[in-house]
Amino acid sequence: MSRRVHVAYTPRELDGPMDVAIVVDVIRASTTIVTLVERGCRPLLLSATVHRARQARAAAPDLLLIGEQGALPPEGFDLGNSPVEVARAAVAGRGAALVTTNGVPAIHAAAQAGTVLVGCLRNARAVAEAAWAAAPEGGEIVIVCAGRAENPGGFGLDDAYGAGVLVGRLQGLGATTLTDAAEAARLLTVAEPDPLALFRRSAAGRNVTRLGLGDDVVFCAEVDRTTVVPRVGVDLVLLS
């Protein structure tokens, strides 16, 4: 029983078939998605644009509009891309369209994989187990960091760190072969065992805190709080 494990630090690096992709945008889209599915929001449509999400609501007025542009909700949206906010909202049994700057496009970019899962720290163990089970013997699991288009090179420290946590979880499940990029991600978690301390240093964490949403950073840094594993084609529908 073995698996190859790789980390793509931005979706632009994806360049071929993958057995399983785990998309991470820890602060905040993948944490928001995990929380929405955990709270019973279904179906969850992942919309590439604000315009497309508004079209979907025009066709289905009960649909919630959730998301951000520049980290804040676009006009007329019901909820922001805030895991703390969606955890408190009445979303059970309701459908929603989600729009975000980096995370949703990354999930679209990873759609070429045989199985596409959404991961964050809150479902770390569960998403690692689901990815392991979905990959064939000797197959490849790619952790796809959404990154942060606003950062130089698109590299996001929070996502790289989240990827490192998932690499560690996968190593706990059986024999793994790590690429150089996967080993580097793992080393981040060796250097800094406290996710919250690291997230507060990241550009995404500093930006969210500056906007008064520091509770989101704390929520995103909590590990293994749920066994929910959102899956494209099951819990999530891509709306392009």
Add this chain to the structure above:
Amino acid sequence: MSRRVHVAYTPRELDGPMDVAIVVDVIRASTTIVTLVERGCRPLLLSATVHRARQARAAAPDLLLIGEQGALPPEGFDLGNSPVEVARAAVAGRGAALVTTNGVPAIHAAAQAGTVLVGCLRNARAVAEAAWAAAPEGGEIVIVCAGRAENPGGFGLDDAYGAGVLVGRLQGLGATTLTDAAEAARLLTVAEPDPLALFRRSAAGRNVTRLGLGDDVVFCAEVDRTTVVPRVGVDLVLLS
């Protein structure tokens, strides 16, 4: 006195002007280049292709041909891309053309910077000091990892680690603002203080060792052994 510091994990990420670029291909091109310049090899022509290097020798028969394709010297070359081999060879006062798979193309890709330096562990402190001095107050120093085209995503663990060592040296010189990518590189050196242990885990280190050139990995892992800082336009000539 402050500087912004960024790490590009592959040359593909470069997307704009830079005040100063430090190109690193620790195992082995940037270590070879530093060693050649240290031993008095001048001029050192960095050739994008084997064909172009052979043309240069046809025009100047005294020119040494140095380099690799698939980690080994192409036919008719005098020396490999091996810092241990070039350190022992009679290169003082001789010109050479160097061809490598990742390092030389990365230096060509970084040529847009105002100042282009070549760094490795052996000149870590010296190249950091030269970069600091060459950047204006508030200016940007970009450490450009050659990476490894043969690796998934092109990410090279040895180069990322070397970049982290240089980030640490730059922090010792004055106030710095680190991008997310620069902070991640720095954390690699916190997680693993021993360069040689890390290099032996990297794909580049394993490949060089497999070819019987493990002495090169040891040589590349030695820190602060020289104050030589090769500079494009001074010690190095780009041959495209």
